[in-house]
Amino acid sequence: MASITPSYDREGEHIGWKASVRRRGFPPQYQTFRTRKEAEAWAVVIESEMTRGVWRDRSESEGTTLAECMDRYLLEVVPTKKGGRREVDYVNQWKARPIAHLYMSSVRGKDVAAAMRDMEAEGKGANTIRLHLALLSHLFKVARTEWGMEAISNPVESVRKPRLPQGRDRRLVGDEECRLLAACQSVNPELAAIVRFAIETAMRQGEIMGLAWDAVNLAQRTVTLNETKNGTKRVVPLSAAACKVLSELPRRIDGKVWAYGQEGVKYAFPAACRRAGIKDLRFHDLRHEATSRLFEKGLNLMQVAAITGHKTLQMLKRYTHLRAEDLARMLDRARP
Structure with missing residues (x-):
């Protein structure tokens, strides 16, 4: 059964609500939310997944930020890829964006879309933005398959990619x-x-x-x-x-x-x-x-x-x- 209890800081100030889900055959699950409604909604989802046999452990993704995963990606994945020097720059740019402070489990399509809008405002072209998205998408794929974050979804798959401009047709003419x-x-x-x-x-x-x-x-x-x-x-x-x-x-x-x-x-x-x-x-x-x-x-x-x-x-x-x-x-x- 799930239990929802108030959560307090060291000074005794009420800071949120802690949801706990305990069920035989599964490790205990805990999460703290700002409102009781959010805590109850989370507990319902977790219990439903356990009942249907589709539950996946979210502790890794709920305790790891995108920035931390970017650091790991930079260390483990980029050196194995061709053109890794360019991807180092992409990683550093992702780490400088607000989305990097989110936990992996909470990154959604709307967060990626906001980052895309920022890139457009910075003057980045459609192909450059698509390359940034490709790196982010691959990071989520690696996180799911190799880093124990099976429960996360890939937020890049839910956003509309920028349309590529027509290829250049510049040729040498005349003399x-x-x-x-x-x-x-x-x-x-x-x-x-x-x-x-x-x-x-x-x-x-x-x-x-x-x-x-x-x-x-x-x-x-x-x-x-x-x-x-x-x-x-x-x-x-x-x-x-x-x-x-x-x-x-x-x-x-x-x-x-x-x-x-x-x-x-x-x-x-x-x-x-x-x-x-x-x-x-x-x-x-x-x-x-x-x-x-x-x-x-x-x-x-x-x-x-x-x-x-x-x-x-x-x-x-x-x-x-x-x-x-x-x-x-x-x-x-x-x-x-």
Whole structure:
């Protein structure tokens, strides 16, 4: 039977109501509430679950805050995930929000929705918010399956996710490629080589900048990527132009292909675009450009996916922006 008793602090002040549920075959359950009505409602739920055989121990989730779970997630889970450095920042941002002070058992969809509104007010984009939500959702999944919090539900599942904007369709137009390469050449010849290589291979910026000579086989015209964004090894075929870029580079003592690092390109590429008078072009747009060119060369879906490393048609479509005039020429070539 459940019992509801008043709860007092050390000075004898009434601070709430303590609900106790004792039933044979189950550990005693205790919880303190501000009002007697809340205590009675909680006791009814616990007794009903015990009667129906669906009760789960809530003591772990009712005594652990989201912030404490974030710390544990940072220690146990993040180091095992690819891209963990970025998730460290996500964890710290979650810990700074009001929701972090709630106990795991009390986090509800409305709390997550409030955090989403705060993120929108801070100027975060839809995709960034979805990445934050993905981390929170995975934390609740781990808490349920590995940390003894089977009774909690995942509050992320009950909120509406922000709609992703339509994928960028920015491609090089007119003489932009020539202007861009000329500007890169004036900044640093290696920067121009990096841009040419990106346009020829459709590789990600991180894959290009992390390239080492032991992954390059100019005889077979391939680059082997053992570490990729999706965790799958990929062998990228090299066009004659891509091979020419690499063959003209000096060999470095440290084994790296480029003297530039990611941070260097992060600042040098926008500077080259400004010098060339090119607006709204990001380095990642070169991957879109290269992927689209592969289709325009006549490669089929599976061939392009094998080169770019996209695992789903949906993602490949977001990276492909075919020009109508190029498709028209392909139709003419296809005529019998």
